[in-house]
Amino acid sequence: MRNLFLLASSLVLFGAGLFLAGATNSSQIRYVGKTKYLNNAHAIVSHTIDDSTKYVTQCINAMDKYDIKATIFVSTEQDPAPEDRFLTQLQVRELWPRLRQAIENGHEIGSHSRQHPCKRPDTEAWCSATYDDYEVVGSRDDILRLTQQPYVWTWCYPCGHCANYESIQKKIAAAGYIVARNYPDEPHDGHIRPDLQTWDTHPMNAAYTQVVQKRGGAAKSEIIDVANLNAKFDEIYQRGGIYNFMSHPQWLDYGEDGFYERHLAHIARRSDIWYVPMGPLYAYHTIYEKTEVRMLKPEKAKARFELANQLDPKIYSGSITLDFIAPAETIVLSNGKKLVAQSGPVTDHWDREYFRRDGEHLYVTAGSRTILEFQ
Numbered sequence: 355m356r357n358l359f360l361l362a363s364s365l366v367l368f369g370a371g372l373f374l375a376g377a378t379n380s381s382q383i384r385y386v387g388k389t390k391y392l393n394n395a396h397a398i399v400s401h402t403i404d405d406s407t408k409y410v411t412q413c414i415n416a417m418d419k420y421d422i423k424a425t426i427f428v429s430t431e432q433d434p435a436p437e438d439r440f441l442t443q444l445q446v447r448e449l450w451p452r453l454r455q456a457i458e459n460g461h462e463i464g465s466h467s468r469q470h471p472c473k474r475p476d477t478e479a480w481c482s483a484t485y486d487d488y489e490v491v492g493s494r495d496d497i498l499r500l501t502q503q504p505y506v507w508t509w510c511y512p513c514g515h516c517a518n519y520e521s522i523q524k525k526i527a528a529a530g531y532i533v534a535r536n537y538p539d540e541p542h543d544g545h546i547r548p549d550l551q552t553w554d555t556h557p558m559n560a561a562y563t564q565v566v567q568k569r570g571g572a573a574k575s576e577i578i579d580v581a582n583l584n585a586k587f588d589e590i591y592q593r594g595g596i597y598n599f600m601s602h603p604q605w606l607d608y609g610e611d612g613f614y615e616r617h618l619a620h621i622a623r624r625s626d627i628w629y630v631p632m633g634p635l636y637a638y639h640t641i642y643e644k645t646e647v648r649m650l651k652p653e654k655a656k657a658r659f660e661l662a663n664q665l666d667p668k669i670y671s672g673s674i675t676l677d678f679i680a681p682a683e684t685i686v687l688s689n690g691k692k693l694v695a696q697s698g699p700v701t702d703h704w705d706r707e708y709f710r711r712d713g714e715h716l717y718v719t720a721g722s723r724t725i726l727e728f729q
């Protein structure tokens with residue numbers, strides 16, 4: 355009799371256990387993984403513009419009209435100015451207030467050296483003599499001194515020269531740059547469409563997708579047919595890739611009827627695209643690869659996770675996004691601070707914390723060294 359009772363009560367307990375397991379599943383938090391792009395965006399648009407010319411301000415204004423985010427490569431001390439469209443040292447100085455405002459709006463300032471040294475052929479001897487601390491480190495320090503930007507992530511080789519030499523790449527990396535954009539083989543039009551559609555595996559000689567600009571410099575041809583330019587973007591967008599395009603502001607037509615703004619209008623304001631400058635884009639990739647996510651004892655919460663990495667927080671200050679399955683009423687805290695739902699586009703900044711719900715998925719965007727607590 356007693357045994358029967360025990361058996362019956364075990365069955366009841368077993369049944370209750372099953373029921374409980376079913377019930378807790380719907381209130382449980384399940385970690386799915388890190389998302390490839392911030393906020394689980396489907397694709398990326400990244401833009402870079404080169405040179406300290408009098409057209410830089412106009413170009414930034416055009417980008418802001420369409421909320422496109424760029425790395426603005428400036429030569430911090432363009433003197434003597436090689437051509438009348440380039441700025442003198444004094445004029446470069448007058449550019450800084452606009453650049454500081456651009457940083458506030460989610461653009462990045464990158465280094466294009468101090469004096470834009472450029473010489474063909476770019477022999478290794480010439481490159482190592484020219485790429486000295488004055489140009490490589492000095493331009494970085496100019497940007498740090500003259501702006502509120504906490505770090506200078508990105509370098510751009512003037513005229514695309516010297517990018518192929520390992521000794522030069524090492525110098526650029528030693529100065530702390532995490533990515534250096536090239537401009538490959540301009541005499542043979544190699545720079546027009548390198549067709550990179552993701553992160554470059556050689557960040558110190560990093561390519562891009564295509565140029566959007568008129569023929570200039572040593573180029574022999576140009577693509578300013580908007581349908582052609584847009585088709586390349588469409589191809590990458592469909593694939594969920596990285597569309598990274600570059601322009602020289604002095605080789606553009608401005609105004610809504612010009613090819614540049616018509617292309618910007620085509621690629622702009624899509625809710626599933628992360629618009630981000632090149633430096634933070636490469637930083638995200640490293641944060642994504644190096645951050646480890648560990649489940650902690652929940653204690654009083656529903657679940658707790660620790661995000662950790664050994665990265666330098668000054669360089670890798672950007673956020674990372676984690677995908678969870680979580681019930682509707684879930685509250686998330688990052689290091690004790692309650693996160694709010696994402697409002698507005700994610701294009702403005704890359705170091706914010708928020709969450710976004712999509713069906714049963716909860717995309718949590720937070721710093722990469724934090725403790726997430728679910729309540």
Ligand SMILES: [Zn+2]
Nearest residue numbers: 404405512513
């Ligand atoms: Zn240049």
